Amino acid sequence: MKFIPLYRVEFTRLALSKSLWVIAALCLCAPLLGYSVITASMSEVMSGKYIANPVLAGTTAGAVLWAVFTIAESDRLHRTGTDVITGSIASPLRLCAARTAAILSLSVITVLLCALLYLPYTAGKMEYLFSLGFYMGNFFAFMMPTWCSSILFAEAFYQISRRVEIAAVLYAALCYFSLSKFAEEDYFLRWINPLVVTYSDGFPSIWPLRVGVYTRVIWLLIATGIWLFALLCIRKYQKNLVLSFIRGIRKLYIPIFSVVFIASGALLWIRQPFVDHGPEEAVDLEAMAEDETLEEREIIKADSIKHFLVMEPVTGRLSGKSEYNYSHYEKGGKRRMMLNTGYEVTAVTYAGKALSFKLPDEIIDGEQPIEFTLPKGKGGVLTIEFEGLPSMARFLYPYMLYDSIDKEYISLSNAATAPADLEVTGSSTVSITMPKHLTPFLNYQPMHDFVDNKDGTRTWTAESDLECPMSIRAADYKTMSFSVGDMGIDFVYGKKYDKTVKDNNVKQAITDVFNYCIKHYGKTDYAGGKRLQLQQISAMVMGGHAFEGHCEWFETVLSPETLSDPKKGANATEVFIHEMVHQWWGSYGLECKEEELWSSEGLAVYSTYRIAKEKYGELYAKKYYIDVWQEEVDRQDREFYYRHPEYLKKLPEKYQSNLNEQNQGTNWYCRMPLMIKKAEELVGGEEKMDKILRTIYGKHAEYDPYSNPFTYQDFLDACNLTEEDLYLE
DSSP states (O other): OOHHHHHHHHHHHHHTOHHHHHHHHHHHHGGGGGGTTOOOOOOOSHHIIIIIHHHHHHHHHHHHHHHHHHHHHHHHHHHHTOHHHHHHHSOHHHHHHHHHHHHHHHHHHHHHHHHHHHHHHHHHHHGGGOOHHHHHHHIIIIIHHHHHHHHHHHHHHHHHHOOHHHHHHHHHHHHHHHHSGGGTTOTTTOSSSOOOOOOOSSSOOOHHHHHHHHHHHHHHHHHHHHHHHHHTTOOOTTOOHHHHHHHHTTSTHHHHHHHHHHHHHHHHHHTOSSBOOSOSSOOOHHHHHTOTTSOOOOOEEOSEEEEEEEEETTTTEEEEEEEEEETTOOOOEEEEEEEETTEEEEEEEETTEEOOEEOOSOOBTTEEEEEEEEOSSSOEEEEEEEEEOOOBOGGGGGGTOOOEEOSSEEEEEGGGTSOBOTTEEOOEEEEEEEETTOEEEETTEEOOEEEEOSSSEEEEEEEESSSSOSEEEEESEEEEEEEETTEEEEEEEEGGGHHHHHHTTHHHHHHHHHHHHHHHTOOOGGGOSSEEEEEEEOGGGOSOOEETTEEEEEGGGGSHHHHTOTTTOSSHHHHHHHHHHTTTBSTTSBOBOOBTTBOHHHHHHHHHHHHHHHHHOHHHHIIIIIHHHHHHHHHHHHOHHHHOHHHHTTSOHHHHHHHHHHHHHHIIIIIHHHHHHHHHHHHTSHHHHHHHHHHHHHTGGGOBTTTBOBOHHHHHHHHTOOTGGGOOO
């Protein structure tokens, strides 16, 4: 029989089998593990909780289920002794190929059903932050190719060994390799349990999906190559493995294709464009600066510097040209610039003539050097043209910190924007072409001048005091400008959150926070001037910037899940107030040492309570804050494992972790504010406590979160109290 008729027969037979329905049902239930049991993603955003975790849990569990089904089906004919009969009707090789193709087809259908099954729940939970394309992309980037690879591996191991137990052991060993500590932080080694560090809700990036598809293709090629090799091992005419292999290898196209597929996977692995091949640890730049063997180069003052950058969100690539006008420089000599390792230098010219250049085999924190020699004599314009996909520094690989160009969000820094030369000084003009719906920020300041190119893009232009752009960030931003006293506020947020901002009267919330905190604690460092820009950033940046006139805050501040957290505030507006108070108590102000009963969160909750009390009165504040805190603390005090921690240690680590996390939240968000409230009463009232907190905040520059953090004992000392004084009965 030919392949197509065999495929139809196998597909129909398998689709009607009870075992297939059982496996499909279990696969459809597998994503449920991601909501609580298997939380593979470290993301705190909603797309991490409601898309990444369920999809990744379903990917791993489903892959194992399909492997079990595949091995069982492959052994069925041999187990029942009917392989002799079927072998006389159809070629065992074609029958194996048809069965594998049918199982692969059924697994793809199951992926589609799985995506449709969880679609309503996910869309309902994420509300306005839900993206259908991004949701479906996760299923087809991670789940589908991983299940297919698993099926091919399982089929290959069985055909090579023809023993269920041996095939199971080989498959288990391969899974163990992917799940082991050895592959824990290596995206490319984790074939059955893909790694997703974090996602973004308001500024979705397809970078993780790009890497996901790339790594899945690598393993799919390797699995296909091994499966093709296994076809040579299919037993024929009751012969053993060796004799069957000798007979099978006569079909030369099979081993050739096997080698081609495996080699293609290996080549893609070696040539992957996402992570550079530099050192796994950051380079000590201070030590390099003190290295006397390094050649010192003359600092050149450029007459003018121009950077022309074109963003291509569909491919994630950047095309750029940088021009350095050295019209008054005649000495010439060797020059060295740094550029992101993902970029390819296409041309270097000086005064209109091509210059030879080299890229030394040296990578420094994700950047590669470009070396060339400027000719002596008359000066000219140095032009460097480059293009490519920005890559990630290897030492940042475990954290997935990267520069990216996406349709909804662009974030580039340092040498990922343009060539960087520490020996060049001067201001620059930066022109950036990108999709017209994106609003760019150059070095954290908004760009205003643009030209509409009538092709769906705009070219933005701005002047910079720096020779090379330090940061380029762009998104579908909206800016709300207003004043608080004599200070101007520019509140920059993603347009996806526009309804949330209006419904929760964010403008008034920010006004309340700044009026209260400046009056009671003092002016935040970052509002030192007359204007402060508060910019929402993607959760995938994993770290913001704050300096005078500019402060960044994570997108999660405006997510539905954050704004509905009753521990942070009585309603969504007050939860937002809590997040804004972190300008004073948190990473942008006084950051406390996180202890069992102490953190910046407690001070932020207490301040939110005081703002609510000042605005709505004492009865409101007591009902929605003090009573809520007390109720939660009373509940915690009644818990068996909280009262008997010695028994907690005997529980499995997963349960210990969940209970510890729950207790930590209660301590920081409820018990600690009650303790501060008690301290307020002991020191003589709110005014006295305000003076103490103002003094504490005034000294925040003396505390370092790493070497000298502000501790619970520091707070007690400032209040002239002891731990026993603040014990809650």
